[in-house]
Amino acid sequence: MSVTAAAGFRAAGVAAGVKSSGAKDVALVVNDGPLSSAAAVFTANRAKANPVLWSQQAIAGGSARAVVLNSGGANCFTGAFGFQTTHQTAERVAERLGIGAIDVQVASTGLIGVGDEAFRAAVLHGVDLAAEALAADGGEDAARAIMTTDSVPKQAVARGADHGAAASGGRWVVGGMAKGAGMLAPGLATMLVVLTTDAAAPADVLDRALRAATRATFDRLDSDGCMSTNDSVWLLASGASGIEADEAALTAAVTAVCDDLAAQLQQDAEGASHDITIEVTGAGTEDDAVVVGRSVARSNLFKAAIFGNDPNWGRVLAAIGTTDAPFDPYAVDVSFNGVRVCHAGEPDRPREEVDLAPRATRILIELHAGDAAATIRTNDLTHDYVHENSAYAS
Amino acid sequence: MSVTAAAGFRAAGVAAGVKSSGAKDVALVVNDGPLSSAAAVFTANRAKANPVLWSQQAIAGGSARAVVLNSGGANCFTGAFGFQTTHQTAERVAERLGIGAIDVQVASTGLIGVGDEAFRAAVLHGVDLAAEALAADGGEDAARAIMTTDSVPKQAVARGADHGAAASGGRWVVGGMAKGAGMLAPGLATMLVVLTTDAAAPADVLDRALRAATRATFDRLDSDGCMSTNDSVWLLASGASGIEADEAALTAAVTAVCDDLAAQLQQDAEGASHDITIEVTGAGTEDDAVVVGRSVARSNLFKAAIFGNDPNWGRVLAAIGTTDAPFDPYAVDVSFNGVRVCHAGEPDRPREEVDLAPRATRILIELHAGDAAATIRTNDLTHDYVHENSAYAS
Incomplete structure (x- = not known):
């Protein structure tokens, strides 16, 4: 071991x-x-x-x-x-x-x-x-x-x-x-x-x-x-x-x-309260899937929303829209913990159906642009993250 | 007006x-x-x-x-x-x-x-x-x-x-x-x-x-x-x-x-406690200077350090090292509010000399790789930022 x-x-x-x-x-x-x-x-x-x-x-x-x-x-x-x-x-x-x-x-x-x-x-x-x-x-x-x-x-x-x-x-x-x-x-x-x-x-x-x-x-x-x-x-x-x-x-x-x-x-990531798994499917290539997943993993607005137990799919779409991976932003489906809150670039299931209380959080982004997939791991942006990283040197 | x-x-x-x-x-x-x-x-x-x-x-x-x-x-x-x-x-x-x-x-x-x-x-x-x-x-x-x-x-x-x-x-x-x-x-x-x-x-x-x-x-x-x-x-x-x-x-x-x-x-940025001006000088081109400044502006570790009034120049160098702008990371000078804390990639003035209490914060990054310069504005990463952006939708 x-x-x-x-x-x-x-x-x-x-x-x-x-x-x-x-x-x-x-x-x-x-x-x-x-x-x-x-x-x-x-x-x-x-x-x-x-x-x-x-x-x-x-x-x-x-x-x-x-x-x-x-x-x-x-x-x-x-x-x-x-x-x-x-x-x-x-x-x-x-x-x-x-x-x-x-x-x-x-x-x-x-x-x-x-x-x-x-x-x-x-x-x-x-x-x-x-x-x-x-x-x-x-x-x-x-x-x-x-x-x-x-x-x-x-x-x-x-x-x-x-x-x-x-x-x-x-x-x-x-x-x-x-x-x-x-x-x-x-x-x-x-x-x-x-x-x-x-x-x-x-x-x-x-x-x-x-x-x-x-x-x-x-x-x-x-x-x-x-x-x-x-x-x-x-x-x-x-x-x-x-x-x-x-x-x-x-x-x-x-x-x-x-x-x-x-x-x-x-x-064990510093200060995190959610372990977020971002699964991107339907990408043209695996690299595209990684780029799309990473753009979400790096969005402070998305990460702060997860900390607040807010299934904010708008911040997911705003993040992936900054990439140049080939897909149509208005054809994308986004699910939070199994609940599809965005379908084809429009609101789908009510956000109230999503339970973000568990630490393990699963985001599924279906691009509908190919057959490749990749999974990115990240964490939420929390008060403890800010605290640990502002106090670390002192 | x-x-x-x-x-x-x-x-x-x-x-x-x-x-x-x-x-x-x-x-x-x-x-x-x-x-x-x-x-x-x-x-x-x-x-x-x-x-x-x-x-x-x-x-x-x-x-x-x-x-x-x-x-x-x-x-x-x-x-x-x-x-x-x-x-x-x-x-x-x-x-x-x-x-x-x-x-x-x-x-x-x-x-x-x-x-x-x-x-x-x-x-x-x-x-x-x-x-x-x-x-x-x-x-x-x-x-x-x-x-x-x-x-x-x-x-x-x-x-x-x-x-x-x-x-x-x-x-x-x-x-x-x-x-x-x-x-x-x-x-x-x-x-x-x-x-x-x-x-x-x-x-x-x-x-x-x-x-x-x-x-x-x-x-x-x-x-x-x-x-x-x-x-x-x-x-x-x-x-x-x-x-x-x-x-x-x-x-x-x-x-x-x-x-x-x-x-x-x-x-007026959400939750910010410092207005950070990142001035990059000695770049090969203005675009290089922007890329270097932006890499620092996007480093959560750097931004959290400023919130904690910590002149953490290591996080500045770690951020600019991720860019492909032409410069020698071991030749760089970094100053916080006028105090040069890093000279030629090594510790310079003691961090205790830096006063980060004022809201206005000035970072100077001297690349010594050319004559171009640019200034990027950003804010620190604070508890209030996390709060406002995790609670915004609710």
Whole structure:
């Protein structure tokens, strides 16, 4: 049920004083092999944190033996000193584990601009502590050490379902942990995800599986339309199961874990009172469906209406009308929690029939312009969101 | 100081029962000529209200004798019945004034989906009342009749400054009124603006002047990133001054009135506690500067930070990093109310030096990538914004 669910991985999460609260703040995940193939996806933001700048280069060869992550500071826009901090962190991990620094991926999360001498000293101290604490059941500690505004740790696991092995529930595992309440691009807060598998797979297979999975999961979680400087998602394979995974089965398992973690991120989004699933059907292409769904997910007026339990379909149509996806705005049907309140661009069922009291909220937008569909996850815009994000830095 | 400041115009604002509150809800602005040249800019939203669909067609010839506007209902996504309501409204105005319906522009504002039989009857009744009440000093009443969530009417005036006439303060006038707390594209709520001038100018000159003015004013007011279905801005010329306006002078006067009205809209934006001016300098092109400024204006995290009096420059850099405007994110300077808190992508002055208590907030973003600049206006994201927009429909 964690980043150590797959064989061949150890992890740790320790309190090293990066956070002033004394909570766990440094996590280490180690791949003991025999393989060290790895893939990663990083934020599309051009303003990238120092650990992202490092990790992008270090993983270019498709290999990684460890991921070290800290909360309590993003080490972003901290200049040459901050990049040196990241480099020193990788070197310290390498030294403790007897591997090369190039095989160490680094992640940081917290406030932008935080990364001074004290930060550096605490993170390096955390590496020492974490290296001592590494354990085959350390996944839960690691998941806790990467939390910032998260109220709960996020972990998920899926068993491989290779041909012939499906009946037995699969013989390899994909496990993972996540923090944040956002998405890869964009993201509410920094989203960090580490996925591990004991299946045997080369880096190019991992890369394709990871990109396919994130595209359909984290990329469609749009909590508040903001894109982080630190978002990173890793997939590490140890091959410890001795089984070469079928690529389709691996992709399915990785996608299942990502989907589970994305749902956990959505449910823990800062200040949210509704988890909104926006399903767009009848689009010309899947990309069109995503664009349409995202336009609604980014409408503050729509999101505030959901907070107020108001099935305001006018705000849905006003949002999708700003896209250039091919459809006729006057042919669209919109349903809130199963009640079609707008048919062919005109009022349909009375809004009083819609019950928006449950946290889980389902919006269905039928474009009647094709056969493609996509689902976007978002949250409502609440007083608590404003409060948490106006008070976060203080 | 209003839409009747220019000679040749009469206006009225009456209470006709469109609003259940009994407040004024139908406005009529009439151009008595001798000219009837006119130009307009409408929402870029593909989901357009019925009055926009009508007015776009009716103004194609560059002429308009009257604009009739109602609050209390947007008449958007109300189907064929709603379009007939708009058409009947134009015909009723035409009948009362003895002009052609094609010379009548129509605008509506309020909730999407509102436009039933009772709405139609009330609006038509309002036309009758307004036609009776038309007066050369009716601008103030008209400005009040188009208010929805506005707390104050918005009016502005500028005197023409033609060559040779500048010393006397100009011999023609541009006046206007506005409602809403948003922008042309996008807009927070429906923004309706009627500008009048007694200068003599053909429709093509009015069109160029209006587009230049709105591009630099309303198009750069981005209160909450949402685009309305009803936004419309008109410029009507009566020619009653008998003076043919120099195009540059007319553009300058129209821009001045639009800028004044845009500032009034910003200051009355729903729930806002800060009026934020985002100035972007050192951009490669003016369009780049607008894109960069808009990315910040649309960041909920940035806007919530300002509400919390937090000079969170990290959220500024995270926002501008999502654009593809050419600049180096690690070379950027960011100042809050005159204090440079980020220099060359690293922390500069302490955040404690920044005073964000005043309502007027000035963000300066120096890109160091060229000579172009632009200014975007927005507001903070507050508890009151969430409240007003979650409770608006109830």
